[in-house]
Amino acid sequence: MLDKNGIAKRIAQEVQDGYYVNLGIGIPTLVANYVREDIEVEFQSENGVLGMGPFPFEGEEDADIINAGKQTITTLPGASFFDSAMSFSMIRGKHVDLTILGAMEVAENGDIANWKIPGRMVKGMGGAMDLVASAENIIVAMMHTNKRGESKLLSKCSLPLTGVGCVKKVVTNLAVLEVTENGFKLLERAPGVSVEEIKNATEGTLIVEGDIKEMVI
Amino acid sequence: MISKTVANVEEALNGVSDNMTMMLGGFGLCGIPENAISELVKLNIKGLTCISNNAGVDDFGLGLLLQKRQINKMVSSYVGENDEFERQMLSGELDVELIPQGTLAERCRAAQSGFPAFFTPAGYGTEVAEGKETREFDGKMYVLEEAFKADFAFVKAWKGDAAGNLVFKGTSRNFNPCMCGAAKITVAEVEELVPVGELDPNQIHIPGIFVQRIFQGEDYEKRIEQRTVRTRE
Numbered sequence: 001m002l003d004k005n006g007i008a009k010r011i012a013q014e015v016q017d018g019y020y021v022n023l024g025i026g027i028p029t030l031v032a033n034y035v036r037e038d039i040e041v042e043f044q045s046e047n048g049v050l051g052m053g054p055f056p057f058e059g060e061e062d063a064d065i066i067n068a069g070k071q072t073i074t075t076l077p078g079a080s081f082f083d084s085a086m087s088f089s090m091i092r093g094k095h096v097d098l099t100i101l102g103a104m105e106v107a108e109n110g111d112i113a114n115w116k117i118p119g120r121m122v123k124g125m126g127g128a129m130d131l132v133a134s135a136e137n138i139i140v141a142m143m144h145t146n147k148r149g150e151s152k153l154l155s156k157c158s159l160p161l162t163g164v165g166c167v168k169k170v171v172t173n174l175a176v177l178e179v180t181e182n183g184f185k186l187l188e189r190a191p192g193v194s195v196e197e198i199k200n201a202t203e204g205t206l207i208v209e210g211d212i213k214e215m216v217i
Numbered sequence: 218m219i220s221k222t223v224a225n226v227e228e229a230l231n232g233v234s235d236n237m238t239m240m241l242g243g244f245g246l247c248g249i250p251e252n253a254i255s256e257l258v259k260l261n262i263k264g265l266t267c268i269s270n271n272a273g274v275d276d277f278g279l280g281l282l283l284q285k286r287q288i289n290k291m292v293s294s295y296v297g298e299n300d301e302f303e304r305q306m307l308s309g310e311l312d313v314e315l316i317p318q319g320t321l322a323e324r325c326r327a328a329q330s331g332f333p334a335f336f337t338p339a340g341y342g343t344e345v346a347e348g349k350e351t352r353e354f355d356g357k358m359y360v361l362e363e364a365f366k367a368d369f370a371f372v373k374a375w376k377g378d379a380a381g382n383l384v385f386k387g388t389s390r391n392f393n394p395c396m397c398g399a400a401k402i403t404v405a406e407v408e409e410l411v412p413v414g415e416l417d418p419n420q421i422h423i424p425g426i427f428v429q430r431i432f433q434g435e436d437y438e439k440r441i442e443q444r445t446v447r448t449r450e
Contacts, residue, residue, distance in 0.1 A: 046318060047244040048388045058446040063247065063439035064375075064387035070245040070442040081387055083394040083422075084244070084270070085326040088319030092337065111342075121303050122315065124295035129345060130319030133338035164342035 002173045002190045002217075007141050009034045009217050011100055011171050014139060015041055022046065022091065022131060024101030025069045027141040031100055042078075044096055046087050046127040051079025068127065091127070092134045099135035101128060103142050103167075105157045108183040108204035110167040112140065113159035125162060132163030144172035144201045151203035153177070153184055174198050176215065183207050188215045218413055221381035221405075221431045226256045229404045229432045233257065233369060236264040236289075240325065240370040240396040241279065245271055245298075245442045248389030249278050252406045252434045253371035257282060266290040268365055270321060270392055272302045277440055286310070292365075294318035298442070317345060320362050322392060327364035328399035329427065334363045370400035373434065374423070377407035381425025382416055390422065398427030406434035 002010065008030035015021060015031070017039035023029050032052075035041055043052040045067040052067060053074040061072040090096055105113040112132055115125040132138060145151055153170065170177045175198045176188040183205025186198060189212050199206055223229045230253065233239075239257075243249030257265075258281050265288045272291055273280035282288050283301050290312040296302055305311035316324075317339040327335055336359035340346045350361040372393040375386035383405055385393060397403050410433040 045388075047247070048391050055445045055447045057449055061441060061444055061446060062387065063441045064389040066245065066247050066388050066442070068244075070247070071445040072441060072443065073445070081385075081390055083385075083390050084318070084322035084392045085395045088322055092319060092339070121307070123297035124293060124315045125317055125345075126295040127318040129317035129343065130337075130339040133341060161343045 001193055005030055006190070006217060007171055007173060010176065010215055011139055011141055012036070014169070015039070015098065017041070019097040020044055020050070020095065021098045021100065022096050024128070026102045028100040028102060029069065031141070044087070044090060046084075046091065046131075048082050048084060048087050049075060049079060050082070050090070051076045053079070088127070088130050091130050094134060094136060096135060097137060099131050099138045100141055101131065101138070103140045103152065104146075105152050105154055105159050106140055106142070106167050106170055107154050107157045108179065110165040110179045111157050112162050112167050113157040114162050116160045118160065128162050132166045135166070138167050140167050140170045142170070142172055144174040151201055153202045153204045155204045174201055180207065185209070186212050188213055190215055191217065218380050219425070220379045221425060221428055222379040222410070223430045223432050225432060226252045226406070229253070229406070229430045230256050230260065232402065233260065233262055235262050237262070237368040238266040238268065238366065240365065240367045240400050241267060241269040242372040242391065242393035242396050243269065243271070243278065244388065244391035246273065246278050246440050248373055248385070248391050248393055249273070250371040250373040250406050251437055253404060254278065254281060257287065258285060261285065261287065263287050264289045266292065268292040268321075268325070268367060270294050270318060272296045272299050274298050274442065275301050277438070283311070290314065292316065292321070294321050322395050324362055324365045325392065325395040325399045328366065329395065329397065332364055334361050336360065337362055365399060367400035368402070370396040370403040372396050372403065372405050374405055374407045376409045376411055376416060377405055377431050378411050378413045378416055379431065380413055381405065381428030381431050382421045383407070383423040383428065384416060384420060385422050394423050397423045402429045403427060404429065405431045407431060408434060408437060
């Protein structure tokens with residue numbers, strides 16, 4: 001079974017040379033730490049920066065340079081700043097190659113719910129609806145089950161949707177799954193996790209074809 | 218040159234009154250019009266509709282207006298980090314319209330650019346699209362979203378001049394340029410009001426035509442919401 005950093009490490013393998021990538025808050029943010037050093041990737045943050053670098057050294061924080069999580073950041077050579085409308089032109093216009101975000105639920109048809117739990121405080125969707133509605137390549141990073149042990153990979157989302165039919169791939173602490181016309185296709189098992197365990201933790205349709213190899217992290 | 222300079226924040230906010238719709242720039246606490254917010258608190262005008270990506274924190278930004286119950290309605294994309302906001306929202310004192318962040322930016326830009334509405338894929342199939350016109354283009358579904366209508370836009374820039382030209386710094390740019398010219402009156406406050414001619418015309422982010430009033434801001438706190446650092450090795 002993977003921890004959050006393990007999920008981030010596995011997703012980092014999906015990042016290819018020349019990609020512009022938008023990372024959501026939470027596990028997706030960790031992906032930046034594990035991208036191969038021999039490829040060129042630029043991270044976009046929807047509040048208006050392309051070419052995000054690591055956190056600043058202590059004493060070098062700049063209140064005017066933050067990421068979408070409102071954290072102080074730095075920029076790398078070649079970085080650019082822009083306004084929010086242009087930022088979402090990059091996103092809606094499909095100029096961003098890969099979007100990695102967290103989810104509360106994913107359905108077997110690619111629907112995603114990650115912004116609202118009715119009856120509880122609603123904080124808002126931020127940029128998530130724009131991102132999922134437009135990106136061609138969306139990977140969801142999440143735990144396979146919620147805190148009550150219930151599956152987050154469902155036949156149908158129970159929570160209000162963020163987007164419809166948009167998720168292509170899901171990486172959890174247990175598995176890598178592809179969203180297909182017929183349901184979640186199991187691609188890889190996390191180290192030490194059996195197909196049976198993944199079946200038991202998946203409420204939606206799970207397609208298991210042939211031998212399922214273990215992830216290489 | 219047409220001069221947009223006003224002497225101070227009091228003059229800059231001349232004409233604001235109860236029940237108006239205000240746009241306010243900023244992302245979190247980054248790039249918010251701190252002086253205009255302080256003055257709105259001082260004037261104690263009520264019943265405001267505020268269009269702003271976020272709602273500040275309890276004791277800063279739009280949180281200051283919330284504390285004094287000056288806001289009736291917030292139009293935002295994300296409103297966490299504010300307990301007083303949560304209390305007023307759950308008790309029904311505050312009306313909240315949550316909209317996707319890209320849609321928020323584009324509804325400002327549409328108002329700035331003279332488009333009454335536009336189609337976006339964001340929110341299709343979700344409760345955000347309920348009651349709105351949808352249409353298919355090339356096999357994909359889109360939602361019709363309308364331009365905002367606002368009385369005042371309050372923006373904050375790094376540098377500006379009397380002509381109203383603005384230059385922004387870092388990610389404090391965010392929603393500020395999108396809101397310039399998107400309301401009946403745009404008020405820009407700047408960290409540095411420089412002499413006309415000093416800004417390179419090639420480097421101006423917002424031309425002065427979109428700005429009606431500009432003033433030298435004071436005492437910027439520029440609070441950091443999440444101070445994240447790494448240690449030197």
